[in-house]
Amino acid sequence: MESILVLTHADETGAILTKASLEAVTAGIDLAARLSAPLAIGILAADATTLTKSLPSAGARILSVSGQAFAQARYATDAAAAEALCRAAQATIVLAPGSSRFTRVAAGVAHRLGGFIDTHITALAGTDAVEASRWFYRQRIEAVLSRDARPWFLLLDSGAAPAFTAQPGAATAEEIAVALPEARTNVSGFRAPQQGAQTIRPDAPLLFVAGAGWTKKQPDGQVHTTEAAGLILGFLRATPASLGSSKSLVDQGSEGQSVLPFLTHLNQIGQTGATPRHAKGLSTCCHGEEPHVVGWRFIADRRAISLDPNCGWSRGKADVVYIADAFQVIPRVNALLEAAKP
Numbered sequence: 001m002e003s004i005l006v007l008t009h010a011d012e013t014g015a016i017l018t019k020a021s022l023e024a025v026t027a028g029i030d031l032a033a034r035l036s037a038p039l040a041i042g043i044l045a046a047d048a049t050t051l052t053k054s055l056p057s058a059g060a061r062i063l064s065v066s067g068q069a070f071a072q073a074r075y076a077t078d079a080a081a082a083e084a085l086c087r088a089a090q091a092t093i094v095l096a097p098g099s100s101r102f103t104r105v106a107a108g109v110a111h112r113l114g115g116f117i118d119t120h121i122t123a124l125a126g127t128d129a130v131e132a133s134r135w136f137y138r139q140r141i142e143a144v145l146s147r148d149a150r151p152w153f154l155l156l157d158s159g160a161a162p163a164f165t166a167q168p169g170a171a172t173a174e175e176i177a178v179a180l181p182e183a184r185t186n187v188s189g190f191r192a193p194q195q196g197a198q199t200i201r202p203d204a205p206l207l208f209v210a211g212a213g214w215t216k217k218q219p220d221g222q223v224h225t226t227e228a229a230g231l232i233l234g235f236l237r238a239t240p241a242s243l244g245s246s247k248s249l250v251d252q253g254s255e256g257q258s259v260l261p262f263l264t265h266l267n268q269i270g271q272t273g274a275t276p277r278h279a280k281g282l283s284t285c286c287h288g289e290e291p292h293v294v295g296w297r298f299i300a301d302r303r304a305i306s307l308d309p310n311c312g313w314s315r316g317k318a319d320v321v322y323i324a325d326a327f328q329v330i331p332r333v334n335a336l337l338e339a340a341k342p
């Protein structure tokens, strides 16, 4: 019989479990119910007491590893903690969020336990055997994996399951002792990008895509790149949107043309870019060609602003297309957003 362990960790405040951890908890509860297998949840945190209380009705054995050494992500301590939790739970299946913290250590821990790991899992199924889905080749091929190797580590992509929620209640965790290796790495602090400088926000409800039109000559015969940059950043300041780009726009930098300084290839959406999972998308000054729109596969509610009534968006790729000048529309949208701020 399988024995399932869900590994979770606190967020950077240390006060709550991360959303991705709670998603893994839901996936673990579902899988345990389907396989009729015992479930354990392992918590890695500086102080797991409050975090344990957020898991009262999960129907799981709760294990925790606590201490100042786990307040921050660090390979040596996190790997030792995860290994101790896996050994204590005698887990054959280990589910964990694909967070940067666990992605860094999970393969190493799987190796220490003689197990196997698969990453970017988007769904779990199966009643007799575990079937894990993941995408290959830029989201074109979906594979369903099953393996005999145990323990089998599965790192879940965010959004693979709804986050577990429950009224906080009485629950206690078994504290697992960890033999820590001698620490050679000290975390001296964090350097985060300035507020607002981070334009890729995977958890944002809205994707705002900037296309090459923002830097093209406008009806007055001039380019207005500085104005475009101000309008796009204004929109991002007023909404929690994530910024995507077409390939043409990000390529322009390397071709010596007028560019938006905050865009890199990491912002690129499409066949040779990202395929994000925002609930809604707004495309601006972008033609909506297939190699770009293929990156919108998971975005259900789509709108576009384009000057071209024959653009790809109007040919069935968007729900609503505004045939309009984005240099006129976005300032008004930004003003409305500012006015609506509490």
Ligand SMILES: Cc1cc2nc3c(=O)[nH]c(=O)nc-3n(C[C@H](O)[C@H](O)[C@H](O)COP(=O)(O)OP(=O)(O)OC[C@H]3O[C@@H](n4cnc5c(N)ncnc54)[C@H](O)[C@@H]3O)c2cc1C
Binding pocket: 210, 211, 212, 213, 214, 216, 218, 245, 246, 247, 248, 249, 268, 269, 270, 271, 272, 273, 274, 284, 285, 286, 287, 288, 289, 290, 291, 292, 295, 305, 306, 307, 308, 311, 324, 325, 326, 327
């Ligand atoms: C193998 C391959 C892989 C590719 N992969 C990708 C990929 O991953 N991602 C990607 O994006 N592309 C990709 N492409 C390129 C893709 O085919 C398009 O060339 C690209 O998406 C076009 O970018 P764009 O729509 O921003 O620019 P353009 O085609 O130049 O379109 C600009 C649009 O802006 C509009 N516009 C201009 N001014 C305004 C204004 N003031 N208001 C409103 N609208 C305005 C214009 O009407 C026009 O429709 C790939 C191509 C190939 C061959």
